[in-house]
Amino acid sequence: xxxxxxxxxxxxxxxxxxxxxxxxxxxxxxxxxxxxxxxxxxxxxxxxxxxxxxxxxxxxxxxxxxxxxxxxxxxxxxxxxxxxxxxxxxxxxxxxxxxxxxxxxxxxxxxxxxxxxxxxxxxxxxxxxxxxxxxxxxxxxxxxxxxxxxxxxxxxxxxxxxxxxxxxxxxxxxxxxxxxxxxxxxxxxxxxxxxxxxxxxxxxxxxxxxxxxxxxxxxxxxxxxxxxxxxxxxxxxxxxxxxxxxxxxxxxxxxxxxxxxx
Amino acid sequence: xxxxxxxxxxxxxxxxxxxxxxxxxxxxxxxxxxxxxxxxxxxxxxxxxxxxxxxxxxxxxxxxxxxxxxxxxxxxxxxxxxxxxxxxxxxxxxxxxxxxxxxxxxxxxxxxxxxxxxxxxxxxxxxxxxxxxxxxxxxxxxxxxxxxxxxxxxxxxxxxxxxxxxxxxxxxxxxxxxxxxxxxxxxxxxxxxxxxxxxxxxxxxxxxxxxxxxxxxxxxxxxxxxxxxxxxxxxxxxxxxxxxxxxxxxxxxxxxxxxxxxxxxxxxxxxxxxxxxxxxxx
Numbered sequence: 001x002x003x004x005x006x007x008x009x010x011x012x013x014x015x016x017x018x019x020x021x022x023x024x025x026x027x028x029x030x031x032x033x034x035x036x037x038x039x040x041x042x043x044x045x046x047x048x049x050x051x052x053x054x055x056x057x058x059x060x061x062x063x064x065x066x067x068x069x070x071x072x073x074x075x076x077x078x079x080x081x082x083x084x085x086x087x088x089x090x091x092x093x094x095x096x097x098x099x100x101x102x103x104x105x106x107x108x109x110x111x112x113x114x115x116x117x118x119x120x121x122x123x124x125x126x127x128x129x130x131x132x133x134x135x136x137x138x139x140x141x142x143x144x145x146x147x148x149x150x151x152x153x154x155x156x157x158x159x160x161x162x163x164x165x166x167x168x169x170x171x172x173x174x175x176x177x178x179x180x181x182x183x184x185x186x187x188x189x190x191x192x193x194x195x196x197x198x199x200x201x202x203x204x205x206x207x208x209x210x211x212x213x214x215x216x217x218x219x220x221x222x223x224x225x226x227x228x229x230x231x232x233x234x235x236x237x238x239x240x241x242x243x244x245x246x247x248x249x250x251x252x253x254x255x256x257x258x259x260x261x262x
Numbered sequence: 263x264x265x266x267x268x269x270x271x272x273x274x275x276x277x278x279x280x281x282x283x284x285x286x287x288x289x290x291x292x293x294x295x296x297x298x299x300x301x302x303x304x305x306x307x308x309x310x311x312x313x314x315x316x317x318x319x320x321x322x323x324x325x326x327x328x329x330x331x332x333x334x335x336x337x338x339x340x341x342x343x344x345x346x347x348x349x350x351x352x353x354x355x356x357x358x359x360x361x362x363x364x365x366x367x368x369x370x371x372x373x374x375x376x377x378x379x380x381x382x383x384x385x386x387x388x389x390x391x392x393x394x395x396x397x398x399x400x401x402x403x404x405x406x407x408x409x410x411x412x413x414x415x416x417x418x419x420x421x422x423x424x425x426x427x428x429x430x431x432x433x434x435x436x437x438x439x440x441x442x443x444x445x446x447x448x449x450x451x452x453x454x455x456x457x458x459x460x461x462x463x464x465x466x467x468x469x470x471x472x473x474x475x476x477x478x479x480x481x482x483x484x485x486x487x488x489x490x491x492x493x494x495x496x497x498x499x500x501x502x503x504x505x506x507x508x509x510x511x512x513x514x515x516x517x518x519x520x521x522x523x524x525x526x527x528x529x530x531x532x533x534x535x536x537x538x539x540x541x542x543x544x
Contacts, residue, residue: 020363090277113479204371
């Protein structure tokens with residue numbers, strides 16, 4: 001298809017490559033910084049050191065932040081994935097204008113700027129006394145993750161041939177069996193893809209946590225935020241490297257899922 | 263399937279119900295309640311909205327927000343266009359590299375990416391060190407905690423979002439049309455301007471609108487790289503609520519954010535069916 005006639009000129013290729021370098025190079029620069037032997041953000045001077053990674057491993061604050069974020073993100077993902085998947089299945093059954101309306105409402109948490117949500121949930125949690133609790137953060141993050149699950153599962157369902165389910169019904173399979181053995185296996189990649197996005201939404205979320213958590217709940221983004229505003233210690237660079245590596249791993253996982261789904 | 267339709271409808275609603283109820287209780291109602299405060303706090307009326315015309319602090323914040331939105335869009339969209347163009351028409355190797363460049367940053371948190379820019383741009387940061395080491399400057403350049411730093415961070419965040427709708431639209435363009443123009447004697451530039459560019463216009467519109475929407479309400483990157491000296495609307499709202507607190511003013515600006523976002527989304531829907539776009543990252 002890409003005949004030589006259309007091949008982009010050298011100037012355009014150079015511009016595109018420069019943009020890609022601008023996007024990627026800064027993400028690589030933190031690696032040497034995280035290995036610095038100094039106590040401030042810099043490249044290694046005398047030699048490389050793992051001291052800042054070691055600090056993460058021994059500092060109770062960083063450890064607790066990792067643990068809290070992982071726990072909150074896992075439970076919020078479970079919440080978002082189950083509710084979002086059922087909602088997508090429901091919309092798929094309903095079809096038509098009603099399902100379009102439901103979908104439009106359900107994506108709001110993903111399109112309205114999160115600072116607006118932060119105000120709303122902050123005020124509600126003041127009234128319900130859920131500020132600075134796991135329950136409070138998990139519900140908020142679950143809500144923010146649901147739209148992504150709905151979108152990915154709906155996309156998986158849109159490629160689904162309804163006749164398969166009708167055939168199973170004709171052979172006497174009840175709704176639960178049809179869901180378990182026909183529908184779920186086919187949309188599984190969409191569910192996992194949505195779950196990954198929901199997980200990352202919670203794992204990276206900052207602004208809502210700034211409002212609804214303070215002392216007891218300090219998630220990883222909050223801990224990084226405080227670190228950036230305080231002393232810019234190189235251990236933040238070590239965290240950033242770990243986060244970037246995790247993102248790369250999840251990106252690869254997601255790409256593999258999409259390939260399998262396609 | 264037809265004979266199942268009545269029970270199908272009930273089953274469909276029942277399946278959607280838990281998510282809808284959660285959305286109602288924990289999203290729509292609390293957000294609606296807060297937005298309503300813009301008309302009632304501290305007293306009923308439109309006083310909070312009058313501030314848009316009288317408060318120079320709010321006007322400065324809105325001006326800075328709009329300026330950064332426009333600059334970011336003006337830089338991110340052309341770069342995203344170049345990347346998308348090469349991804350769609352270039353060689354396989356280029357394509358893999360550029361796709362990685364678009365996708366990886368989408369998965370890295372705004373916080374980590376802003377931090378990376380702090381290490382590069384700050385007074386004793388790598389860029390100033392390199393420039394000084396090379397003898398190009400004597401004093402460190404002020405690269406951060408000003409508009410320049412915010413724009414660098416925002417452009418870095420937004421290029422992938424600018425590229426995604428462009429890739430989607432360009433992949434749908436029949437490249438044979440461009441080849442036909444070439445075959446009939448159009449120069450490379452002419453074929454691009456007369457055929458490819460107009461066909462990619464919906465992508466450009468969608469890309470610009472998406473970047474505007476996301477930049478307008480963005481919190482993390484401007485808050486870190488602006489250092490409090492460049493204040494955008496989301497950060498200003500946060501200060502109104504968490505520091506002062508002035509709920510009425512914060513809620514009024516939240517209404518403004520929602521209104522602008524919804525208006526831009528409406529425009530976006532005209533140019534672009536979001537179903538064609540793969541959800542990548544929040």
